[in-house]
Amino acid sequence: MLDLAESYVLLNRSGKTQRDLLRGRTLINLFFEDSTRTRTSFELAGKRLGADVINMSVSTSSVNKGETLLDTAATLNAMHCDLLVVRHDQSGAPNLLAQKVDAAVINAGDGTHEHPTQALLDALTIRRRKGRLEGLTVAICGDVLHSRVARSNIHLLTTMGSRVRVVGPPTLMPAEAERLGVEVFHEMEHGLAGADIVMMLRLQRERMQSGLVPSAREYFRFFGLDMAKLAAARPDALVMHPGPMNRGVEIDSAVADDPQRSVIREQVEMGVAVRMAVLDTLSRGHGRNEL
């Protein structure tokens, strides 16, 4: 998948297109959760391959969410959709949908469960910059408990032989995190020591409201990435973030905008290429698929 995505990076940079691959196919972005970045990324990916792309934003304020999900499935089948990209605030929602639609279903993020294409684009970004994934030390920092990006990255990176650490306060760590094959740290200095990659996660405002973290300033002081904390990592360590960033909460602008250390903008570019590779791969199959 990464190699295929690599070829799409080159294609995109060359300005050429490959509009015949998905010509005549319909791709629907079914987003139950807001996301301009991911949705646009899939839209561009689909269009560059020649698909007809439709964006459907479904309000999640409807009384019976489950009904909306399955009713929508019936509607989509009637529209003969080929590729369905789903983002939902509930873990397992794409699984439920995949049982009911004929299209290939791509998970663009479900609750706190997984965000597979994010992990793929993160892996591609790392591989391009570092030449490999195996043996690298990657520190994923922040609200791991609620992060589907963290889960997908842990899954992919450990599979590819990276050494993965998770860093954050105990109240933002999932139960039995070490069973996922990662090392758990509660201090940035120790967690970042000698790391090749520092991946920062967004801290949502809700976490302070629900009492998991007392305040933003406390969080930033102990877990926010600034140049001082980054110094614990390797001098050539790269900084990543899935976006959108809460500047001053989990990451400060000096680090985020540092052209030497930050590859955050590159991640976005890799996102389109990776999603093209995913669409490419799924469109070749027959019957139901799920990614």
Next chain:
Amino acid sequence: MPERRPLTDTIFTSVRLLDPASSLDQQGDLLVRDGLITDFGSGLGRPDGATVVAEADAILCPGLVDMRAALGEPGYEYRETIASAAEAAAAGGITTLAALPDTLPAIDDPALVYLLRTRGEETGSLTILPYGAVTSGCRGEELAEFGLLAEAGAIAFTDGSRAIGSTRLMRLALSYARGFGMRIVQHPEDPSLAADGAATEGELATRLGLPGIPAAAEAILVARDIRLAELTGGAVHFSHVSTAAALRLIRQAKADGLAVTCDTAPPYFDLNETAIGDFRTYAKLSPPLRKEADRLAVVAALADGAIDVIASDHQPRDADDKRQPFAQATPGGAGLATLLGVTLAQVHKGALSMAQAIDLLTARPATLLRTDAGRLAKGRSADLCLFHPDRIWQVEAGRLPGKAQNTPFDGRALEGVVLGTWKAGRRVFG
């Protein structure tokens, strides 16, 4: 309602008679006349006018007594009705059932207790013993009228699936109930730890991105309520116990002579959290399925007597409740039709003897409920269950008797088929 069969005298010949209440376990015959058990033993022959029931290798035991089941009525008829629950119960060999009170309206008024008892009688196949609510509306705020409810026939008090979270309120409930000689039945799960949780906290919930409930939430409330039972001299019963930690506390409390009892439900000794698989909502239960170590502890506790009763914890749910993303699906599993079969799996595995298993489903719950059901005795009403312990059937959601199809055992092959069920001498199943 299906037509009732005519009441006939019945002679069961050459069956294995099993009545743990009297330690009876022998090959023999049993005679039913005018709805009552009139005789049993060997060589009763074939009396005139009696229907003969002869099934090779079958076991005849008392009709099962299910100590914990939710009926859909009143208020949730879309999930299950008394009629449909009675149908499922009969198919499961169950002739007496204790109904949970967290209905709509809740069973917090004596009139509703009378209603359930009467509706049970009307089924002709199931005796319904109603629980009374601990609090008005099962809202967890004010005590219900324990005295009036007891007088009307409530057999104990519980707020059903809702834990009594307030320590002060639980103390008052235990204390006040004691005055009427009644027991409080608790859903042992600390509500503030369980809020919005969907699965047991741990590796599986983490991987699936599901909000977790720590297994300790059970032991925490069990520990608290054991102390309150000691403080008040009241009697507490813990439902669907599922963790080793809680069982350790309960064993100790019993050893200390406190009035503490408990039950468990088949999912907690047969399944573990991996049954959730790929977000299967039929496996979403309250309390949630546990790790294997806890399941094994429950099996051990059934064998050594720490657990007093096996109850189905039947919680009917329909498609609207279950066809949702996992965290939003309503927890609960159907359990009437599978109560016996899943229990017998432990007999086949050698964890329990047949007598122990049937004891946990008949005499023991009957004793706790203070009913004279659950035993074979001359002159008693002929509530009977005839089953073949080795025949196999496949549990299939969508093809279960009754309305509720949300079985966590979907796809399972079970050894143990109910051949027939009799209520007051009338055949109501098979």
